[in-house]
Amino acid sequence: LDSSVKVWDVRRKGCIFTYKGHTQSVNSVKFSPDGLWVASGGEEGLVKLWDIRAGRQLHEFSHHSGPVTAVEFHPHEFLLTSASCDKTVNFYDLENFSLVSTSEKETMAIRCICFNNNGDCLYGGGLDVLKVVGWEPAHTLEIVPINWGRVQDISVGFSPNRLVGASFQLTTVSLWMVDLMRVAPLGGSTPPSPFSHGQSVRKSFTKKPAPEKSTINVKTI
Template identity: 30%
Template sequence: MFASASHDCTVRIWHGRSTECVHIMSAHSRSVETVSFSPDGMWLVSGGWDTRALIWSVQTGEMVQELRGHTAAVQSSAFSSDSQRVATGSWDRSVRVWELHDDKEVVTLQGHLGNVACLCFSVTGILASGSWDGTVRVWLPQQHTCLYVLGGHERVWVRSLAFSVEGLVLASTAEGDMVRIWDMANGKCLKLLQGHKDSAYGCVFTPGGELLTSGSDQLDVDEDKDKIIK
């Protein structure tokens, strides 16, 4: 299954092999900016310009939860690894963490000076957020604490984040041409991966966590064949 978000205010779930549209969900009143599946594949979160985040049943396509609290567009979202919590990032510069099937937010995390463009949970429950302010913030949501402020992408929009399988390192991409790898033990930058000729928009680790693939405006894909984790 894969999902798509649209300016027509709908969210669609598609069957990956047949490309058949399984569900069309239309509860948003304005453009939808983000969709994310829960790791267990049972739920989908969507967020958009109506300032709401909605939780959907993947099986039925029905909306099961509405999350209100942001005061501007919801631009990013991510589920925790146990599928019990969902984080949302907004143009109001805040990150909010919610319990699945509970309308009350767990915590509001503030500190970014720009829109929160991307979010990612590690398997250990650490949450990373990337912003238009050029920083990545690493949070301990349970303690309501910011662990690190990673400032290597200064003055550029941080576009995507990815934790390695064990959560030991974090990859970040931004509007510049470099991908950065961060050590979660100390918040230090381990590597700068260079090669893209334009902005890097997305990144993902392989299941083994030793390779990272990144995508760019240059219409090709680079793979770092060095081991990320030593």
């Protein structure tokens, strides 16, 4: 069983980095918004943070008691979150590598997670349910029955007010959509801006601007 994390260069069509540290299979891998870190979640319950430039492990979080199903970086702040089969979602501060908060234990495992575009809340998909949570302190904003089956992935990237989910059964893959204007905090029974963040301002990821196009003629083979 290969429990390593590999970074591939699609142009070179080869592996450029291999990170070893997990003792069981890796279930989720995500790049940080600035592309300098990689987070991974393993079957043994560990969440690891890797520095691509230094080629080493930055930190290991061992707060879960079950396999990690998903990891996700906050789109702006130095914040990382993870979901697990122990039915909790953890939030970590990446400045001091500390646990910020842990969600209330669910009735079932959260299989996939994603932040909304503004980073105001986190969506979690489980078996026939979509959960909306906040942190500092951890609290549930809304639980939406969706009857999608086992949700494997969710995304809000293509539209700020729409969430797309994917589930599968045997050889059938299904795509679903949720109107987030009807779900807290954008809508629903919970009033806007329900979050109670800490007084400290967390550091933000800095994305480098895209390089200017070269004026040199390059032949493509």
